[in-house]
Structure formats: structure tokens, C-alpha cells
Amino acid sequence: MLEIKSAILEKFGVPFEIHDVSLKDPVAGEVIVRTTAAPFCSTDWLGWKAMRNKQPPVILGHTAVGIVEHTGTGVTGVETGDRVVVAGTPQCGECFYCEIDRPDQCAALLEMPEPLVAVKQDGTEVRAAGRVGAYAEYILANQNQIWKLESDLPASQLSLLGCGITTGHGAVFNVAQVQPGQSVAVVGLGHLGQWMIQSARVAGAGTIIGLDLVPGRRALALQLGATHALDPADGDPVEQVKALTGGRGVDVALEAAGPEQAVQQAVMMSRRAGTVVLTGVQQFQAEVSLPQLALAIQGRKIIGCQNGQSVLGRDIPRCVELMESERYLAAPIVTAEYALSEVNEAMYASGELRDLSGVFTSFR
Ligand SMILES: [Zn+2]
Ligand SMILES: [Zn+2]
Structure with missing residues (x-):
């Protein structure tokens, strides 16, 4: 298990705490990603205020950009060192909705509890919001929500792909x-x-x-x-x-x-x-x-x-192309960058409508 820093929602309406937790090892089909950027989404302000059925303790943050650190068995499509988006909507490829080409309704997202991905020092297990848990140094996620990126744009901008841009x-x-x-x-x-x-x-x-x-x-x-x-x-x-x-x-x-x-x-x-x-x-x-x-x-x-009824394997490359040709501008949407230790500042800036997307770009 990997020792990582993460911002954990312990109790609704109480400021986040940064904890050292042990991230579980990837099982078949899972990937560990080193987080390089993750936006504080306005959804998490609502989650923090108990308006989203979250189950604490939980690592919030449902999208990120990062580098693949380690893959479990049977992972295809990404390998160690790849730059990837971890998206807030999975595409399991097996449920009724994925079969009818509506992965926005994937059963993995809407019919299953959020997974327990880490263990606190006192032994309590911790969930990952959106099956991502992006407010952390590393993310453990299934390959069905990880998409390889072919772009040199800043991580802070690309990190918006798994939520606001594609939606x-x-x-x-x-x-x-x-x-x-x-x-x-x-x-x-x-x-x-x-x-x-x-x-x-x-x-x-x-x-x-x-x-x-x-x-x-x-x-x-x-x-x-x-x-x-x-x-x-x-x-x-x-x-x-x-x-x-x-x-x-x-x-x-x-x-x-x-x-x-x-x-x-x-x-x-x-x-x-x-x-x-x-x-x-x-x-x-x-x-x-x-x-x-x-x-x-x-x-x-x-x-x-x-999630914009997106099929992410199709729509992420389209959005990246629009960003690279500057028809989509992300720079004005990224209104601040934060260290993970500033998670409470980021949360209030989102909730009080001062930020559009405040993005974590440092995780120590
Ligand atoms: Zn979001
Ligand atoms: Zn599915």
C-alpha cells in the first residue's frame, strides 16, 4: 500500500483535514495515478454541506489529470508513465446503459456505493467520491474511467476535462x-x-x-x-x-x-x-x-x-482539439491554483462564488 496525503471529508460542514492514508493496491483492472491537477468542483461544496448523499469519511474530488504510476493485472489502453484524465463518469462497458451507448448512466456510477480506496491510520476505511477521490497525491481508480491524453496543455487546464468541459x-x-x-x-x-x-x-x-x-x-x-x-x-x-x-x-x-x-x-x-x-x-x-x-x-x-451524455473516448479528444486550437479557452476558467493543504480556502472560494475552477496543482 502507498502512503499518501489526502483531504478527507470527515463530517459535513466541518473543515477538511489533511490525512496520511494508505492507498489500497490495485486489483485487476485498476490503476494508480499520481495526481498532477484536480479542480475543486462546485459539486463538492454541495457535498460538504450534506446535499449530495456522501458517506464520510470520503476523499472528495471527482476528476483529475495525472501520470499512471502503476497498473493492476489486465489493464489495457494505458501504461505506466502515460498522462491521463481520471473522469468522474465511468464506462464499465458491461451494464445495460453502456450497452445502449449511454455511459453517462453507467451502473458503476449510479447503482453502486462509492468504493473504499484507502485506510486511515486508525484502520477506518475511506471512500473515493465519484469513484475518483482526486483531492489526494495519488488516485486508485478503475481503468474504465481513465483516458489517455495526447496534449501538452497545462495540467490545470486539462484537469477540467473530466467534469465541466465535457459536460x-x-x-x-x-x-x-x-x-x-x-x-x-x-x-x-x-x-x-x-x-x-x-x-x-x-x-x-x-x-x-x-x-x-x-x-x-x-x-x-x-x-x-x-x-x-x-x-x-x-x-x-x-x-x-x-x-x-x-x-x-x-x-x-x-x-x-x-x-x-x-x-x-x-x-x-x-x-x-x-x-x-x-x-x-x-x-x-x-x-x-x-x-x-x-x-x-x-x-x-x-x-x-x-456529463453531457458524453462518450468520453470520443468526446475528450474532440475537446482537447478545441482547446489546442484555442476555440475553447480554459485559462480564464482556472481562476486560482492551490496546494492541497489549502483545501479549505479552495472550498470557500468555490462556495462563495469567488472561483470558477480553483485547481489543486501541488499535493504535498
Ligand atoms: Zn464536477
Ligand atoms: Zn456501465
Whole structure:
């Protein structure tokens, strides 16, 4: 077993502690990756606040970039020394959903408990969030969520591939299938919303409207491709969007915020027979109520979205190419770099909306 440093969620709402733990040895099909960069995801702020059904003690962090250190038996596709993405969504290749080409719903992610990957000095076993556990010097993960990278871009930027980039890209290209000239609204301009804005631009959307309460996030969206950035506090956001789209509403509304109200707004700011893509969940137990007329007679297509319905073996190389050709810009999304020992600073900067993606790049 490998002795590693990791940031462990011991109790909800209590600051993280850095622990030395023993990472288990890889069994067949598993890989140990030395972490070089891992973003603090806004999802983990919700997990920390007990809104995500996490089971402490758990190492949070569901995506990373790193170098393959060691492989268990039967591992194919990656070898020691490879630069890889460890993605938050597995593709087991064997479950019903993988068989029908919907690995975003893979049973390994959505039907199984998060794995026990490490042991604390007192003998307590520790889980890995998203089957990754990225806030640690090393990661133990199954090969079915590890993808070899062919890129020299900075690790801090590539580390966003396993979460925000593929989710935003997939929401636009796989789920909404935005067509050139279409009007698009993005509700919520956190890291995910900013990737949706960039993807909508690359897809050739015409009017691209971003909505967020935070002025800096609206300003960045305008730099990254939004044609309009609206403050929901300036008046009914649905009416503001309709005013920009001939009174009809947008062709495509993408929700990337989480609260029930954001879901309602996304639906109501789409036009009749338009497309609505829902990605956010603030609290797993939350419910949303919507006007029945908008759901049925008005013919909207409302589609749920996990990891952008990505097939990562196909979509990671596409996203890397878009990053390398600078059509996707990651530098403005990486708003800070942290050492693992600064995990609590990173968490508050995420939760208080000061960071888009704060990325751990040092793990000692
Ligand atoms: Zn994430
Ligand atoms: Zn599967």
C-alpha cells in the first residue's frame, strides 16, 4: 500500500483535514495515478454541506489529470508513465446503459456505493467520491474511467476535462444539438455555464444569452462568446430573454445553476417546441413544479443531462482539439491554483462564488 496525503471529508460542514492514508493496491483492472491537477468542483461544496448523499469519511474530488504510476493485472489502453484524465463518469462497458451507448448512466456510477480506496491510520476505511477521490497525491481508480491524453496543455487546464468541459460541450453538441444560427440561453455562469457559452459559440449559435447574478461572471461570458449577459435581478429573467428573442423565447435553454427556480426559468424562457437541457441539481431531494401547459401542449423537448451524455473516448479528444486550437479557452476558467493543504480556502472560494475552477496543482 502507498502512503499518501489526502483531504478527507470527515463530517459535513466541518473543515477538511489533511490525512496520511494508505492507498489500497490495485486489483485487476485498476490503476494508480499520481495526481498532477484536480479542480475543486462546485459539486463538492454541495457535498460538504450534506446535499449530495456522501458517506464520510470520503476523499472528495471527482476528476483529475495525472501520470499512471502503476497498473493492476489486465489493464489495457494505458501504461505506466502515460498522462491521463481520471473522469468522474465511468464506462464499465458491461451494464445495460453502456450497452445502449449511454455511459453517462453507467451502473458503476449510479447503482453502486462509492468504493473504499484507502485506510486511515486508525484502520477506518475511506471512500473515493465519484469513484475518483482526486483531492489526494495519488488516485486508485478503475481503468474504465481513465483516458489517455495526447496534449501538452497545462495540467490545470486539462484537469477540467473530466467534469465541466465535457459536460458543457456535451450539453450543447450531444444533448441540445445546437444548430448554426439558433438562439441559446445559459442559466448560471459558473464553470459549467461558461463551457456551455463557449460550446454554443463553437456550434455557431446566433444569439447567446448568459444569465447570472455575479457581475464578473457575466463579463467573462461576454468575452467567451455570449452576445448578451443578463442580471436576473434586473427584472423577470424570462421576460428579459423574451425581449431579446422577438417575444418568443430562445430555441435552446441550458440550465447550469441548480436551484428549482433556475429550472423553472430555463423552461419558461425557451420558445414553444424549443429544447431545454437540465444539468443542475442543488439538493438531491429537491422537487420542481412546472406549468403543465408548458410541458405538454407547447411541445418543448426537456432533456436531462449527466456529463453531457458524453462518450468520453470520443468526446475528450474532440475537446482537447478545441482547446489546442484555442476555440475553447480554459485559462480564464482556472481562476486560482492551490496546494492541497489549502483545501479549505479552495472550498470557500468555490462556495462563495469567488472561483470558477480553483485547481489543486501541488499535493504535498
Ligand atoms: Zn464536477
Ligand atoms: Zn456501465
